[in-house]
Amino acid sequence: MNRINIGIIGLGTIGAGVVKLIHKNSQVILQKSGIKLNIKKAADIDKRKKEELMLSNTVFTTNANDVISDPEIDIIVELIGGTTKANEFIINGIKAGKHIVTANKALLSQTGNKIFNTAYKYNKFIGFEASVAGGVPILKSIRESLLPNRITKIYGILNGTTNFILTKMEKDNLEFKDALLLAQKLGFAEANPEYDIKGTDSAHKLQILASFAFNTDVKFKDIYFEGIDKITLDDLKYIHSLGYKVKLLSIAKLDLRHKIYECRVHPTMIHTSNPLSTVSQEYNAILIDGDAVGEQIYYGKGAGAFPTASAVVSDIIDIAKKILNNNEKIFDRSFQISDDLTMKKFGDISSRYYLRFKTCDKPGVLAKISGILGKNNISLSSVLQKETGQNIVPIVMLTHISKESDIQRAIKIIDKLDIIKSKTNIIRIEDNM
């Protein structure tokens, strides 16, 4: 039996899940790996966690530095979230000779390079599988199993909260804000849901995925992201009638010939024949295209205490095996820039578009709108205008492949017209996934 001492900083939902999972499945873990995980120290500022998780006086502490300074601890698990304190604990942990496991996507997507470089300098491992898609092993698959591939496409449903809200809107005929309230009530959305619904969380995860998939240094600040808060129930109904569903999709595509890639997060129309359109509730799914393996899909729970804890514990075991094998060299430097790739400006992307106008019911409205679109190189594939019997009339248009900057310019002009009664809703369409 090989014993590995770990220290946990942060006993919130995931931290508590890690403690419980290690206790519940210690026998399975030992049988499958030959390793006994010992929680030597666990820190949280909330003293009630001690009792709640049945931790002894010698294990529980309210001071994170007790974990970092314990010379017998091999691996520190950082699960406090946020970026300031978490960064400090991780860097100090590495410098104190500890390997690190974290689920902190916000931190990694913003200062990952610094953390990975520090770890490399001190010859320590960073496990971060739990940072993207919870229990779904998408990072290990990209970094190890698909290593011999040139990965050219990633389409991810990476945020369970927004997928839950979109599913509820669709199935229970709810408007966005009612579905959000329901999600909050059921624990699928936080009291402050901004990170999720505005697309920030999905962009963090995309930054991590794309960096490793394309082996380049994707800058978070360059990723265009947009949330689901502008989607109305009416939009969903039009979209369904056209044979599509809407998902908050994290998209990364690599154009190898031109050495340029794009990374973006926005509500996206996906045809119902595409498997990703069937991913509902709080589930995550990632479609990946590699030049050797072709298209693959990974599907599972992307959040929640136990799915995420599973990823954390499997990272711990991976590092524990390396410790016990006296690994001294770290070959895995795939976070390093190794290609001369640049990110495409968002205005330069091409897509088909769903445009939903709110106009007044006057002669010549359609001609006016389509005229402006035409002048901006945008041609239409279909137009939908239903009788409403009201003064304000929605008009839905689907475009052929157009350039983002052309769309933005045209809509800016259109939205200033008197006949337009509210800001036009733009939803991008992905057909050839």
Add this chain to the structure above:
Amino acid sequence: MNRINIGIIGLGTIGAGVVKLIHKNSQVILQKSGIKLNIKKAADIDKRKKEELMLSNTVFTTNANDVISDPEIDIIVELIGGTTKANEFIINGIKAGKHIVTANKALLSQTGNKIFNTAYKYNKFIGFEASVAGGVPILKSIRESLLPNRITKIYGILNGTTNFILTKMEKDNLEFKDALLLAQKLGFAEANPEYDIKGTDSAHKLQILASFAFNTDVKFKDIYFEGIDKITLDDLKYIHSLGYKVKLLSIAKLDLRHKIYECRVHPTMIHTSNPLSTVSQEYNAILIDGDAVGEQIYYGKGAGAFPTASAVVSDIIDIAKKILNNNEKIFDRSFQISDDLTMKKFGDISSRYYLRFKTCDKPGVLAKISGILGKNNISLSSVLQKETGQNIVPIVMLTHISKESDIQRAIKIIDKLDIIKSKTNIIRIEDNM
């Protein structure tokens, strides 16, 4: 740069794919891993492979022993298939101090234990990701990413050939033997398709998956398997009208409380609401249930030169990293029996059943059949009998949950009746996946 010398035995479809992939993506592999793979020797009895793969005189050989005896080779890749010679090469390779990578499911499912034990004794690694589901990293996910989980269910579409045939039958209205001919013409089925269509290949893969998922010594000979060759186009039509699809499913379930598991392969009715029902053509998919992660699905190409080569090369890189790190201990003994689990007898499984009788159109036929079923504890959930205007009439029945041995006993009696015109077709139904 770290150079690793590999030797390949067998340059058929997959072996050739490995050579091509290593050449094509050597730059990507080097960038992502820091490792340069060098094909030091490659053996095949077919001399034409030398030119076809542009191998030099010093690399190509027709003698596998040249690979095994080369002292500079670190890893041997066995891709000849079959069980006799392959076993000999692998065991000799291990004894000569080489690590092994193989895609040979038939060999592993039959004598895997011996091979793993020999490797353990000589402190060598066996990579075998490519043996199940081609480029889909299902074994690594089970053995590493899901390690902290108790896995209780596996449902796999593990054979691309049969899935292709079932898709063609369904979409192009073909009978089984015509769909098989088409599959052979398009290269999706071999000239001798027995291994695929009879379910043997799926059972081999299930043996490997279940052994690692349940961490027990599943015996191939104890796995019940049955192929798709008895399914008719009429069956598929009835089944579709009932809201189901048919897949050749590899099923493993663990009942932890009673320490008993079941492993079986047979055509299975899956409701169209289940994501596995949408897996078409030559694709593979595996649904796994772990106590921490919940349900996950892995989907991708399960066969073909490049998807399989991707798995082989990723195994090579994994082992190469261990070699370069001077790993000396092998912790991964998850193939070892660690639980006191037994396999359920096939007769003891429970399922719902589709039964298709061919009877003559006489009064009392339905009463006779349903009477025998009733006496054997089988109750019906639905009955379908359509007017055909012919003497021979098909009757389709769906049962409630029944015991396999009850079904077998009842059908044996029914098939002896004068009113029954051909052997009754039995298809099992999985509802609660």
